Amino acid sequence: MTGKAFSIGEVSRATDVNIETIRYYERIGLMPAPDRTAGGNRQYSLEQKRQLSFIKRARNLGFSIDQIRSLLIMADENEMTCRQVSALTATHLADVQDKIKELKRLESKLQSLHQKCQSNNAPDCPMIEDLFG
Incomplete structure (x- = not known):
């Protein structure tokens, strides 16, 4: 390995992974898999540290x-085109937008059920009845 080597702990702290x-x-x-020391400890290169940062940021998105x-x-492979990345991102964005729509429907339903509940000590609850179908 050429250049500075980082332990798994150092890479973990630097990337928050x-x-x-x-x-x-x-x-x-x-x-x-990283190189290993004679004692078996992982040794990460600067490029592997950068790759882990990339993965972390992508997961956060x-x-x-x-x-x-x-x-x-x-x-x-250095064959990446902006068009390819854009296509993958567009697919992911559409999935995220679908999830947001579903969460908004869920929010609306929960608000409706919550409003039906009178928050009193009555033995029957409209929300429970709704959940039973």
């Missing part, structure tokens, strides 16, 4: 593991 999550990303092949894998492959 849990150590177990880093190991998980390695197990599923999202991140390449709600991209799936498979979508991130695709983005990393595109970036790694």
